[in-house]
Amino acid sequence: MSSASGREKICIIGSGNWGSAIATVVGRNAGRLDFCQDEVNMWVFDEKIDTEEGEIMLSELINTRHENAKYLPGIKIPKNVIAYPELKRACEGATLLIFVLPHQFLPKLLPTLREHADSNCRGVSLIKGLDFDSTTRKPILVSKSIEQSMGDGFRCGALMVSLRLHVQHRHSRLSAASSPQGANVANEVAEQHMCESTLACDFEDRELNDRTLAIFNEPPNFRVSRINDVAGAEVCGAIKNIVALGAGFVDGLNLGGNTKAALMRVGLLEMKQFCTTFFTGVEPSTFLESCGLADLITTCYGGRNRRCAELFARKQKESHTVDCGQLWMEIERKMLNGQKLQGTLAAEEVYLSLKSRQLLDVFPLMTTIYEIAFQGSPIDEITKGIRVADISSSSLISKV
Numbered sequence: 360m361s362s363a364s365g366r367e368k369i370c371i372i373g374s375g376n377w378g379s380a381i382a383t384v385v386g387r388n389a390g391r392l393d394f395c396q397d398e399v400n401m402w403v404f405d406e407k408i409d410t411e412e413g414e415i416m417l418s419e420l421i422n423t424r425h426e427n428a429k430y431l432p433g434i435k436i437p438k439n440v441i442a443y444p445e446l447k448r449a450c451e452g453a454t455l456l457i458f459v460l461p462h463q464f465l466p467k468l469l470p471t472l473r474e475h476a477d478s479n480c481r482g483v484s485l486i487k488g489l490d491f492d493s494t495t496r497k498p499i500l501v502s503k504s505i506e507q508s509m510g511d512g513f514r515c516g517a518l519m520v521s522l523r524l525h526v527q528h529r530h531s532r533l534s535a536a537s538s539p540q541g542a543n544v545a546n547e548v549a550e551q552h553m554c555e556s557t558l559a560c561d562f563e564d565r566e567l568n569d570r571t572l573a574i575f576n577e578p579p580n581f582r583v584s585r586i587n588d589v590a591g592a593e594v595c596g597a598i599k600n601i602v603a604l605g606a607g608f609v610d611g612l613n614l615g616g617n618t619k620a621a622l623m624r625v626g627l628l629e630m631k632q633f634c635t636t637f638f639t640g641v642e643p644s645t646f647l648e649s650c651g652l653a654d655l656i657t658t659c660y661g662g663r664n665r666r667c668a669e670l671f672a673r674k675q676k677e678s679h680t681v682d683c684g685q686l687w688m689e690i691e692r693k694m695l696n697g698q699k700l701q702g703t704l705a706a707e708e709v710y711l712s713l714k715s716r717q718l719l720d721v722f723p724l725m726t727t728i729y730e731i732a733f734q735g736s737p738i739d740e741i742t743k744g745i746r747v748a749d750i751s752s753s754s755l756i757s758k759v
């Protein structure tokens with residue numbers, strides 16, 4: 360699969376925190392790999408950014424200062440990454456689309472991508488979330504929704520990253536606006552800390568799989584391993600965001616490491632249970648890959664979902680509100696400076712799907728997290744969600 364020039368044309372769809380961080384890796388790799396065109400396009404949802412020198416559009420800022428001062432301040436983006444505010448221009452002739460934006464914004468982009476990407480284009484989704492059938496509420500992999508919308512045999516894999524906690528946050532000289540507080544896991548990739556990631560793809564030929572891996576892998580610090588199990592990897596990425604909300608509740612109550620470890624263990628079992636309830640071909644080994652256990656750990660310590668949920672818990676303890684949706688919106692606005700929380704959306708959608716199938720009692724932790732997050736249940740109920748779980752760890756290994 361290659362463009363008219365005979366080389367891969369890469370287009371990154373999204374320019375948030377993770378979108379900008381992966382652009383640093385992919386930009387450097389494209390610059391040195393013979394089979395790639397040097398220039399990597401990045402589609403930017405454009406907005407005005409306040410800088411010390413006045414307002415400037417984000418796409419222009421990236422192209423002139425090579426920095427995304429709003430979503431990844433203080434990190435240089437390689438000069439061969441070119442920002443485009445118009446989707447059509449960004450994706451024209453692309454042979455590899457890298458999907459990295461909050462998944463609620465994806466559907467309206469797909470018709471343009473279908474029309475203008477190369478006819479032999481393939482995709483890799485970095486999105487952590489699930490789609491749901493509007494009638495049956497059955498979960499659908501985002502990569503499968505993309506394949507369906509793109510049509511014509513378009514194939515899409517998934518890259519699920521797991522990163523270690525890093526508490527330092529950089530500030531940009533460019534942006535006068537406030538930056539999100541505390542750690543963001545994508546920043547660690549951008550700062551070239553050692554981390555692992557799992558690429559789940561099963562394209563039709565070996566060369567395509569190898570090329571896709573080479574585009575993301577940047578040893579020694581960004582180490583990507585490839586598996587075939589797209590469903591397992593993607594579901595782990597989506598569901599661990601819900602578990603991370605529970606971790607934030609535990610932290611908000613100052614319950615300590617033992618309770619959090621118990622929550623994460625039960626969370627891992629429910630991730631596996633969800634995979635095997637709704638998807639076929641899931642491999643037991645996937646849960647011990649970086650996209651499984653490691654991603655769960657990093658998100659429950661260093662992610663935005665955990666951080667916002669901790670504040671939610673503290674606020675609920677101070678003065679209980681029943682308008683939880685409003686409280687989450689306020690917290691997202693205050694803590695994330697335009698970045699998006701994914702766990703709350705996933706918690707709601709997963710709850711509705713399980714409820715419609717009378718499966719809530721099979722997923723006591725997910726159910727409890729949703730009830731605390733959206734139905735006004737007391738925060739202390741989080742330990743009930745852990746205690747009532749009656750799934751032994753042997754099921755993780757044996758019953759997939």
Ligand SMILES: NC(=O)C1=CN([C@@H]2O[C@H](COP(=O)(O)OP(=O)(O)OC[C@H]3O[C@@H](n4cnc5c(N)ncnc54)[C@H](O)[C@@H]3O)[C@@H](O)[C@H]2O)C=CC1
Binds near residue numbers: 377378404462697
């Ligand atoms: N940030 C991280 O550490 C990681 C994030 N992910 C996943 O990557 C995906 C993308 O997340 P981030 O890059 O972190 O995004 P983000 O949460 O940092 O930023 C939000 C993005 O949405 C864009 N946006 C806002 N309104 C929009 C609209 N109406 N239409 C289109 N775009 C709009 C903003 O311009 C911004 O680029 C998510 O699924 C997330 O779960 C996965 C691994 C790590």
Ligand SMILES: O=C(CO)COP(=O)(O)O
Binds near residue numbers: 543600657
């Ligand atoms: O997916 C992530 C880590 O791998 C990011 O998690 P948060 O959205 O909670 O920051």
